[in-house]
Amino acid sequence: EAQLVESGGGLVQPGGSLRLSCAASGFAFRDYAMSWVRQAPGKGLEWVSTISGSGGNTDYTDSVKGRFTVSRDYSKSTLYLQMNSLKAEDTAIYYCAKLRGTYFGAFDVWGQGTVVTVSS
Protein backbone atom coordinates (compact mmCIF):
# COMPACT_ATOMS: atom_id res chain seq x y z
CA GLU A 1 0.00 0.00 0.00
CA ALA A 2 1.34 3.43 -0.94
CA GLN A 3 2.16 5.60 2.05
CA LEU A 4 3.58 9.08 2.65
CA VAL A 5 4.88 10.34 6.00
CA GLU A 6 5.85 13.99 6.46
CA SER A 7 8.20 15.38 9.08
CA GLY A 8 10.21 18.50 9.82
CA GLY A 9 7.49 20.96 10.76
CA GLY A 10 7.75 23.23 13.76
CA LEU A 11 7.85 26.77 15.07
CA VAL A 12 10.20 29.17 13.27
CA GLN A 13 10.69 32.91 13.42
CA PRO A 14 9.88 35.16 10.44
CA GLY A 15 12.82 35.16 8.06
CA GLY A 16 13.93 31.73 9.21
CA SER A 17 14.28 28.44 7.36
CA LEU A 18 12.86 24.96 7.65
CA ARG A 19 13.20 21.75 5.63
CA LEU A 20 10.25 19.42 5.33
CA SER A 21 10.66 15.75 4.46
CA CYS A 22 8.20 13.23 3.06
CA ALA A 23 9.15 9.54 3.19
CA ALA A 24 7.45 7.47 0.51
CA SER A 25 6.84 3.73 0.48
CA GLY A 26 4.74 1.13 -1.32
CA PHE A 27 5.19 2.46 -4.86
CA ALA A 28 7.91 3.11 -7.45
CA PHE A 29 9.01 6.55 -6.22
CA ARG A 30 10.90 7.39 -9.41
CA ASP A 31 7.86 6.85 -11.64
CA TYR A 32 5.62 9.57 -10.24
CA ALA A 33 5.56 13.32 -9.84
CA MET A 34 5.19 14.56 -6.27
CA SER A 35 3.69 17.74 -4.85
CA TRP A 36 3.36 19.82 -1.72
CA VAL A 37 -0.05 21.22 -0.79
CA ARG A 38 -0.75 23.40 2.25
CA GLN A 39 -3.72 24.52 4.30
CA ALA A 40 -3.48 27.70 6.34
CA PRO A 41 -5.60 27.95 9.51
CA GLY A 42 -9.26 28.39 8.57
CA LYS A 43 -8.47 28.36 4.85
CA GLY A 44 -8.73 25.94 1.96
CA LEU A 45 -6.16 23.75 0.25
CA GLU A 46 -3.45 25.54 -1.71
CA TRP A 47 -1.07 23.89 -4.18
CA VAL A 48 2.55 24.84 -3.40
CA SER A 49 4.92 22.93 -5.68
CA THR A 50 5.35 19.93 -7.99
CA ILE A 51 8.47 18.01 -9.04
CA SER A 52 8.48 15.54 -11.91
CA GLY A 53 9.39 11.89 -11.51
CA SER A 54 12.81 12.53 -13.01
CA GLY A 55 13.34 15.63 -10.89
CA GLY A 56 14.04 17.64 -14.02
CA ASN A 57 10.91 19.77 -13.88
CA THR A 58 9.69 21.83 -10.95
CA ASP A 59 6.93 24.39 -10.54
CA TYR A 60 5.88 26.67 -7.69
CA THR A 61 2.98 28.85 -6.75
CA ASP A 62 3.88 32.52 -7.18
CA SER A 63 3.92 33.35 -3.48
CA VAL A 64 6.80 30.94 -2.74
CA LYS A 65 8.92 31.34 -5.89
CA GLY A 66 12.50 32.21 -5.00
CA ARG A 67 11.98 31.16 -1.36
CA PHE A 68 11.01 27.47 -1.51
CA THR A 69 12.85 24.65 -3.30
CA VAL A 70 11.44 21.18 -3.91
CA SER A 71 13.77 18.21 -4.41
CA ARG A 72 13.79 14.44 -4.14
CA ASP A 73 16.28 11.74 -3.10
CA TYR A 74 15.70 8.48 -4.95
CA SER A 75 18.03 6.45 -2.72
CA LYS A 76 15.87 7.37 0.26
CA SER A 77 12.50 7.60 -1.56
CA THR A 78 12.10 10.97 0.10
CA LEU A 79 10.65 14.28 -1.06
CA TYR A 80 11.88 17.54 0.42
CA LEU A 81 10.72 21.14 0.64
CA GLN A 82 13.38 23.65 1.64
CA MET A 83 11.63 26.77 2.90
CA ASN A 84 13.66 29.97 3.32
CA SER A 85 12.73 33.56 4.21
CA LEU A 86 9.60 32.29 5.90
CA LYS A 87 6.68 34.66 6.43
CA ALA A 88 3.71 34.56 8.79
CA GLU A 89 1.48 33.74 5.83
CA ASP A 90 3.41 30.48 5.30
CA THR A 91 1.89 29.16 8.53
CA ALA A 92 -0.05 26.05 7.52
CA ILE A 93 -0.35 22.30 7.56
CA TYR A 94 1.90 21.04 4.75
CA TYR A 95 0.87 17.85 2.98
CA CYS A 96 2.92 15.90 0.49
CA ALA A 97 0.98 14.15 -2.22
CA LYS A 98 1.73 11.71 -5.02
CA LEU A 99 0.43 12.47 -8.50
CA ARG A 100 -1.24 9.70 -10.50
CA GLY A 101 0.97 10.40 -13.50
CA THR A 102 4.35 11.71 -14.50
CA TYR A 103 3.30 15.38 -14.08
CA PHE A 104 -0.39 15.76 -14.83
CA GLY A 105 -3.44 14.43 -13.09
CA ALA A 106 -4.76 14.00 -9.61
CA PHE A 107 -3.19 13.68 -6.17
CA ASP A 108 -4.01 10.08 -5.31
CA VAL A 109 -1.98 9.48 -2.15
CA TRP A 110 -1.59 12.01 0.68
CA GLY A 111 0.37 12.17 3.89
CA GLN A 112 -1.11 13.19 7.23
CA GLY A 113 0.62 16.57 7.10
CA THR A 114 3.18 18.43 9.17
CA VAL A 115 2.47 21.74 10.89
CA VAL A 116 4.58 24.81 10.19
CA THR A 117 4.12 27.88 12.37
CA VAL A 118 5.94 31.10 11.52
CA SER A 119 5.81 33.47 14.46
CA SER A 120 8.04 35.54 16.68
Added chain:
Amino acid sequence: QSALTQPASVSGSPGQSITIFCTGTSSDVGGYEYVSWYQHHPGKAPKLMIYDVSNRPSGVSNHFSGSKSGNTASLTISGLQADDEADYYCSSFTGSSTYVFGTGTKVTVL
Protein backbone atom coordinates in the same frame (compact mmCIF):
# COMPACT_ATOMS: atom_id res chain seq x y z
CA GLN B 1 -3.73 32.03 -10.17
CA SER B 2 -7.10 32.57 -8.52
CA ALA B 3 -8.81 29.74 -6.67
CA LEU B 4 -11.64 27.95 -8.44
CA THR B 5 -15.06 29.03 -7.20
CA GLN B 6 -17.17 26.66 -5.10
CA PRO B 7 -20.21 27.31 -2.88
CA ALA B 8 -19.20 27.67 0.75
CA SER B 9 -21.75 25.13 1.92
CA VAL B 10 -24.26 22.59 0.64
CA SER B 11 -26.60 20.50 2.74
CA GLY B 12 -29.04 17.66 2.25
CA SER B 13 -30.97 14.97 4.08
CA PRO B 14 -29.88 11.33 4.12
CA GLY B 15 -30.77 9.66 0.84
CA GLN B 16 -30.98 12.91 -1.10
CA SER B 17 -28.65 13.90 -3.93
CA ILE B 18 -26.53 17.05 -3.88
CA THR B 19 -24.29 18.64 -6.49
CA ILE B 20 -21.27 20.82 -5.86
CA PHE B 21 -20.17 23.11 -8.68
CA CYS B 22 -16.63 24.25 -9.35
CA THR B 23 -16.16 27.20 -11.70
CA GLY B 24 -12.88 28.12 -13.32
CA THR B 25 -11.71 29.49 -16.64
CA SER B 26 -10.62 28.24 -20.04
CA SER B 27 -7.05 28.21 -18.65
CA ASP B 28 -7.83 25.56 -16.08
CA VAL B 29 -11.15 23.66 -15.77
CA GLY B 30 -12.26 24.43 -19.32
CA GLY B 31 -8.92 23.70 -20.92
CA TYR B 32 -7.94 20.34 -19.45
CA GLU B 33 -9.45 17.01 -18.54
CA TYR B 34 -7.40 17.01 -15.31
CA VAL B 35 -10.15 18.00 -12.89
CA SER B 36 -10.24 16.11 -9.61
CA TRP B 37 -12.25 16.15 -6.38
CA TYR B 38 -11.12 15.55 -2.78
CA GLN B 39 -12.94 14.78 0.45
CA HIS B 40 -11.29 16.28 3.51
CA HIS B 41 -12.14 15.63 7.11
CA PRO B 42 -10.29 18.26 9.22
CA GLY B 43 -7.19 16.82 10.81
CA LYS B 44 -6.98 13.97 8.33
CA ALA B 45 -5.35 13.47 4.96
CA PRO B 46 -7.46 14.57 1.98
CA LYS B 47 -8.89 11.67 -0.04
CA LEU B 48 -9.15 11.52 -3.84
CA MET B 49 -12.78 10.91 -4.86
CA ILE B 50 -12.81 11.68 -8.60
CA TYR B 51 -9.96 12.09 -11.11
CA ASP B 52 -9.82 13.17 -14.74
CA VAL B 53 -13.28 14.78 -14.48
CA SER B 54 -15.38 11.65 -14.01
CA ASN B 55 -13.29 8.64 -12.96
CA ARG B 56 -13.55 7.01 -9.55
CA PRO B 57 -10.46 5.50 -7.91
CA SER B 58 -10.71 1.93 -6.72
CA GLY B 59 -12.50 1.79 -3.38
CA VAL B 60 -14.53 5.00 -3.79
CA SER B 61 -18.26 4.44 -3.62
CA ASN B 62 -20.22 4.73 -6.86
CA HIS B 63 -22.58 7.22 -5.21
CA PHE B 64 -19.93 9.82 -6.05
CA SER B 65 -19.84 11.01 -9.67
CA GLY B 66 -18.20 13.84 -11.57
CA SER B 67 -18.74 15.73 -14.81
CA LYS B 68 -17.73 18.91 -16.60
CA SER B 69 -19.34 21.40 -18.96
CA GLY B 70 -17.28 24.27 -20.29
CA ASN B 71 -15.48 26.01 -17.44
CA THR B 72 -17.58 24.37 -14.72
CA ALA B 73 -17.06 20.97 -13.14
CA SER B 74 -19.44 19.27 -10.76
CA LEU B 75 -19.44 16.57 -8.11
CA THR B 76 -22.71 14.78 -7.38
CA ILE B 77 -23.26 12.75 -4.25
CA SER B 78 -26.27 10.49 -4.72
CA GLY B 79 -27.95 8.90 -1.73
CA LEU B 80 -26.31 11.17 0.81
CA GLN B 81 -24.94 9.34 3.87
CA ALA B 82 -23.90 10.60 7.29
CA ASP B 83 -20.23 9.86 6.70
CA ASP B 84 -20.28 11.98 3.52
CA GLU B 85 -20.24 15.02 5.80
CA ALA B 86 -16.88 16.68 5.13
CA ASP B 87 -15.19 19.46 3.19
CA TYR B 88 -14.89 18.93 -0.56
CA TYR B 89 -12.38 20.55 -2.88
CA CYS B 90 -12.05 20.53 -6.64
CA SER B 91 -8.69 20.92 -8.35
CA SER B 92 -7.49 21.48 -11.89
CA PHE B 93 -4.23 21.46 -13.80
CA THR B 94 -3.60 24.85 -15.42
CA GLY B 95 -1.97 26.27 -18.50
CA SER B 96 0.97 27.44 -16.43
CA SER B 97 1.91 23.84 -15.53
CA THR B 98 0.57 24.51 -12.06
CA TYR B 99 -2.43 23.33 -10.10
CA VAL B 100 -5.27 25.27 -8.54
CA PHE B 101 -7.75 24.18 -5.89
CA GLY B 102 -11.29 25.33 -5.36
CA THR B 103 -12.37 27.45 -2.41
CA GLY B 104 -13.90 24.41 -0.73
CA THR B 105 -17.45 23.33 0.11
CA LYS B 106 -18.66 22.15 3.50
CA VAL B 107 -21.22 19.39 3.06
CA THR B 108 -23.67 18.98 5.90
CA VAL B 109 -25.98 15.99 6.26
CA LEU B 110 -29.13 17.20 7.98
